[in-house]
Amino acid sequence: MTDQHPDTAPWSEPDTRPAPAAVTPADAADAARLVSFGLQPKLQPARDAEYTELLRRYREDAPFARLADAVATGLGLVVLEVSPRAGMAVTAAEDSVFAVRMGDYARRASSDAGDRFLHGLAHLAVAALAFPRPEDLADDAYIGRVTVNGVDAFVRQACSRLEERAEEQGENTDPASEAPGLEAAWRIWARRSSTGATKDARRLAGSTTGIVGKAVAFLTDSGFLQRTGDDSGGTYRTTARYQLQVRDMAGGAAMAELLDLGIVPVTDGSASLLSAEAEGDLELAEGAGLPFHADERS
Amino acid sequence: MTAPAPANAVPSPAPGPAADEGLARRLRALACTAPLHDLDTRKANLAGEYSVYAMAEVALSAIDLVTLNMDFDTGADHDQIVARLVPRIAAQAPGRPSAEHERVARWVLENLINVGSVDRGFRAVYGTFGPDGTYVRRDYDFKLIEEVPGYGGGVYLRTTDEAVNVLVGALDTDVTSAQIAAEVKLEVLISRGRLADAQLAAEQARYRTVQYSETLRRALDATRRNVRAVDWLEAVPDMIAEALDHVADRYRHENAILTNIRKARDEAEAGSDAKAGEHKRRAAELVDIVKDCIRRHTQLQSRLLEAGPLFRAEQDRQAFAPPAARAGLDLYGQLVAPVLPLPVEQALRVTDAFFARGVGLRTPSAVRVGDLVDLLLTPPLEREHLGAEMPEPDLVATPDDSRFSEEQLAAAMELLDLEHDAPRRLSGLLAEARRADPELPYLVALLAVHAASPPVGTAYRQGEPKLLFAVDDGAELDDPEFGGADLIVGTALLDAVGMAADRTEAA
Numbered sequence: 001m002t003d004q005h006p007d008t009a010p011w012s013e014p015d016t017r018p019a020p021a022a023v024t025p026a027d028a029a030d031a032a033r034l035v036s037f038g039l040q041p042k043l044q045p046a047r048d049a050e051y052t053e054l055l056r057r058y059r060e061d062a063p064f065a066r067l068a069d070a071v072a073t074g075l076g077l078v079v080l081e082v083s084p085r086a087g088m089a090v091t092a093a094e095d096s097v098f099a100v101r102m103g104d105y106a107r108r109a110s111s112d113a114g115d116r117f118l119h120g121l122a123h124l125a126v127a128a129l130a131f132p133r134p135e136d137l138a139d140d141a142y143i144g145r146v147t148v149n150g151v152d153a154f155v156r157q158a159c160s161r162l163e164e165r166a167e168e169q170g171e172n173t174d175p176a177s178e179a180p181g182l183e184a185a186w187r188i189w190a191r192r193s194s195t196g197a198t199k200d201a202r203r204l205a206g207s208t209t210g211i212v213g214k215a216v217a218f219l220t221d222s223g224f225l226q227r228t229g230d231d232s233g234g235t236y237r238t239t240a241r242y243q244l245q246v247r248d249m250a251g252g253a254a255m256a257e258l259l260d261l262g263i264v265p266v267t268d269g270s271a272s273l274l275s276a277e278a279e280g281d282l283e284l285a286e287g288a289g290l291p292f293h294a295d296e297r298s
Numbered sequence: 299m300t301a302p303a304p305a306n307a308v309p310s311p312a313p314g315p316a317a318d319e320g321l322a323r324r325l326r327a328l329a330c331t332a333p334l335h336d337l338d339t340r341k342a343n344l345a346g347e348y349s350v351y352a353m354a355e356v357a358l359s360a361i362d363l364v365t366l367n368m369d370f371d372t373g374a375d376h377d378q379i380v381a382r383l384v385p386r387i388a389a390q391a392p393g394r395p396s397a398e399h400e401r402v403a404r405w406v407l408e409n410l411i412n413v414g415s416v417d418r419g420f421r422a423v424y425g426t427f428g429p430d431g432t433y434v435r436r437d438y439d440f441k442l443i444e445e446v447p448g449y450g451g452g453v454y455l456r457t458t459d460e461a462v463n464v465l466v467g468a469l470d471t472d473v474t475s476a477q478i479a480a481e482v483k484l485e486v487l488i489s490r491g492r493l494a495d496a497q498l499a500a501e502q503a504r505y506r507t508v509q510y511s512e513t514l515r516r517a518l519d520a521t522r523r524n525v526r527a528v529d530w531l532e533a534v535p536d537m538i539a540e541a542l543d544h545v546a547d548r549y550r551h552e553n554a555i556l557t558n559i560r561k562a563r564d565e566a567e568a569g570s571d572a573k574a575g576e577h578k579r580r581a582a583e584l585v586d587i588v589k590d591c592i593r594r595h596t597q598l599q600s601r602l603l604e605a606g607p608l609f610r611a612e613q614d615r616q617a618f619a620p621p622a623a624r625a626g627l628d629l630y631g632q633l634v635a636p637v638l639p640l641p642v643e644q645a646l647r648v649t650d651a652f653f654a655r656g657v658g659l660r661t662p663s664a665v666r667v668g669d670l671v672d673l674l675l676t677p678p679l680e681r682e683h684l685g686a687e688m689p690e691p692d693l694v695a696t697p698d699d700s701r702f703s704e705e706q707l708a709a710a711m712e713l714l715d716l717e718h719d720a721p722r723r724l725s726g727l728l729a730e731a732r733r734a735d736p737e738l739p740y741l742v743a744l745l746a747v748h749a750a751s752p753p754v755g756t757a758y759r760q761g762e763p764k765l766l767f768a769v770d771d772g773a774e775l776d777d778p779e780f781g782g783a784d785l786i787v788g789t790a791l792l793d794a795v796g797m798a799a800d801r802t803e804a805a
Contacts, residue, residue: 039661077659091659098659102650105657117642120649123656124637128629137627149447155634162638172322174436177423183437185645186638191439193418195447196411197376206416209447222658233447241658250656251627257651261644263636 023067030054031068035075038088039098041223041241045087058082080248085140086240091249105218108206113181114188118208121189122215124254125155127246130225130238137247140240146225148233151212152194159186209233322426326438329422330460333442334358337409348402350391356406359386364443365457373446373454380404410443411455418445534609538602545599552588552595559584702741709734710741714749714766714787721788724768728777743780746787757792765790 034054037043045051058065059082068088072079076096080089092098102119103110109119129151130144131137163186166173175183189208196204203210216236219225224242229235337353363382367374383403388396412418419441428434442461445453559581627633633652637645702710713731716722724746731738749768757765768785775784 039659041658091655094654096659097662099654100657100660102653105653113642113646117646117649120646120653121634121637124629124634124649124652127652127656128634131629134628137629152447158634158638170319172319172426172436174424174438177435177437180437181643182641184638185640185642187439188642189638191417191419191441193411193441193444195453196413196418196445197453207418207445218657222660224658245656245658246629247627250652251629251633253655254633254648254652255627257648258633258636261640261647263640 023063027064027067028071030057031064031071034058034068034088035071035077035090038072038077038079038090042221043087043223045084051087052084055082055084055087058088078249080241080244083240086244089241089244091245106214115206117185117188118192118211119215121155121185122151122208122212123219123250125151126212126215126219127242127250129154130242131246137243137251140243142243144238144243145228145235146216146238147231147235148209148213148216150232151216152208152233155189155208156194159190162186163190203233318426322424322436325424326422326440329420329424329438330440330442332422333410333412333420337406340409344405346398350394351387351402352390353402353406355390356383356387356402357410359383360403360407360410361442361457361461364455365462373456376407376453376455379407379455383407407443407455411445412441534605538605541598541602545595545602548595549592552592556585556588556592559588702737706735706738706741709738710745713738713742714745716766716787716789718764718789718791721786723773724783724785724787725775725777727787728780739777739779746785749787750785752790761794763792763794765792 033050037045037048037051037054043051045055058068065082068082069079072088072090076093076098077090078093080086080091082088092100102116106115106119109116126146129146131142132144136142136144162184163173166184173184173187175187192206192208192211193204195207195209198204203213205211205214213233216225216234219242220227220236222241224239224245225236226239227234228237334354334357337357341348341351341353360379360383363379364374367378380400380403383406384396384399387399387402388394391399412420417439419439422438422440423435424438425433425435440460441458443455443457446456447453633648637648640648710731713727713734724743727742727746728739731742745766746768749766750770752765752767754765756762766787767790768787770783770785773784775782
């Protein structure tokens with residue numbers, strides 16, 4: 001509909017023309033209802049007819065979409081995507097009542113910087129392992145898989161690599177006793193035990209697998225992961241919402257913080273750690289003592 | 299004349315960075331032994347009279363046990379280690395109850411893990427001089443025994459490199475060369491018949507084998523996680539080739555050693571004096587150790603062979619997928635990797651930012667007083683301690699479908715209960731059986747045929763006084779129902795006393 005004022009004014013009927021665009025209380029209720037669906041992250045849009053219908057309306061009815069967006073914004077929510085696969089994907093804005101605070105998440109984390117770091121790193125590592133390559137994060141159809149023990153082992157591996165590098169360079173990485181804040185971050189993870197026996201056969205909460213386990217359980221409750229099995233401390237797969245959250249919110253925010261610290265990670269957009277040419281060619285392994293490659297060729 | 303190098307105007311308090319580093323390394327090595335001394339100091343604080351136990355000895359033997367029981371995939375089982383520790387503890391104080399021995403074992407093991415601390419590790423403080431001559435106190439964190447997740451959610455124990463250093467000493471040399479040296483030494487020692495020394499060398503070789511497979515396990519784990527995170531161009535193929543060579547080499551070597559020791563053992567068997575007996579025992583122990591080494595190498599080899607197919611499968615999945623239209627954020631390369639080396643103060647800012655926006659939202663729960671009252675007044679749910687009730691098993695009597703009855707068996711056994719000096723022909727026995735019962739000859743024939751291959755080993759183990767046997771001397775059986783050889787069936791008397799003596803000696 002075009003701008004009404006130039007032609008409505010001469011007819012002096014200013015209140016009849018905008019009628020189709022007017023917001024009725026029923027529309028507001030529907031918009032709020034859609035946002036409330038979005039606040040139940042574990043709800044699958046395909047499982048609920050009303051949710052599906054509201055999603056369709058959001059996509060087809062632009063004023064309704066703006067209304068729903070406004071409701072979300074008013075509640076302190078950020079709309080990431082509205083689609084049949086992700087549903088009404090909303091997340092909490094910084095000071096919203098829906099935001100999760102570290103102190104509520106883990107009690108020790110509010111007093112102990114080391115614990116706070118471990119919990120944060122656990123979340124970062126889960127995301128990094130769920131989307132190991134930049135393509136995986138960009139590809140909407142990608143479903144990542146993570147295991148609790150796998151995440152822990154992955155971070156440990158990265159830590160031990162840093163340890164080796166420090167040793168090669170003859171650095172003494174033992175932190176000064178007076179300045180614990182200057183301890184290299186990887187050491188905190190490396191020195192925490194990865195698991196521990198407890199009296200009631202549960203995972204030791206303070207161990208790194210305990211911390212990762214807490215992270216994935218929390219993400220599961222957020223509708224970001226789905227538990228698929230019990231192997232390796234628990235296996236999970238990602239949902240569309242998690243991908244959106246990491247791609248559009250968390251990744252960028254963490255990157256901004258990193259840049260703010262004056263650290264500019266330089267990559268060529270390909271996967272981490274290694275040059276892209278290094279992999280992807282069987283010939284490279286030939287003659288390196290791997291009999292199975294030779295067999296395959298003959 | 300050239301200008302002299304600027305001399306140190308102020309004498310540096312540090313003896314030079316190299317010496318200081320050496321000092322730091324020794325201080326760290328010293329720190330690793332501290333928890334063991336600490337055990338003996340703190341045993342006085344335990345409720346009860348525990349000074350009789352040598353805790354450091356128990357601790358060292360615990361580290362020993364965990365190291366030897368560490369497997370390729372998992373570590374050592376907690377309870378198993380305790381069970382194996384108990385005999386040594388019991389030997390230290392034979393008069394004490396076994397529950398106390400177990401308590402000591404658990405106490406030592408828990409202290410080696412350092413269960414009380416949040417990191418489950420130890421921390422020692424030492425000082426070094428910085429490059430500018432300032433004295434800096436540093437924290438050295440280490441673990442002796444660590445707990446690792448195993449299959450099925452179990453927790454296993456592994457010894458750390460620090461612990462292995464405490465145990466065997468100076469093991470952080472090149473693993474391969476150390477191993478070769480140990481093997482050569484072992485061979486020389488065996489050829490000279492110095493088995494006591496050879497055993498020590500073999501045990502050290504086994505520690506090195508364990509350490510080697512540990513290094514490989516970590517590398518293969520990384521491969522499994524992320525193809526691109528591992529250098530498949532050079533590092534991994536080189537490592538696999540090296541490891542395969544190593545396995546082949548060691549396998550050949552150890553088989554040669556095994557043959558040698560066996561020879562030594564069997565030669566020792568010829569002699570009968572006490573010294574030869576000791577020799578024999580040592581050789582037998584050596585055989586066990588080397589066999590264990592071979593087993594570990596075989597395990598390592600099978601892991602190595604799995605690596606290639608795994609790489610190709612992962613590569614198919616990751617590298618041959620159509621490229622994405624837009625480039626995403628490289629979470630590892632652009633976030634995790636740069637964050638880890640940062641000081642924790644700075645790293646916190648990044649992880650906090652990620653956490654704040656990455657965990658999703660929680661809808662705050664609004665409490666109503668009415669609900670609260672209900673909630674507080676609801677009696678707690680009774681936990682089912684015993685689980686669901688077991689259904690009464692429905693037992694069905696199985697029909698007795700034996701070919702022969704108990705009475706028939708008794709009759710046959712009576713018939714075959716022959717005097718040891720009067721064996722009989724099978725034909726005669728069959729005829730006699732047929733007179734009593736037409737079915738009986740079948741049972742007698744069956745028992746006689748079994749007696750043709752008498753269970754000598756079982757009779758020996760069980761200390762039976764006599765044994766039924768049957769011998770074929772070529773005579774043909776002339777019988778209306780059976781054909782074959784007319785066996786001579788007799789009873790052999792066994793030397794029960796001699797056998798019993800033999801058994802105790804063997805044990």
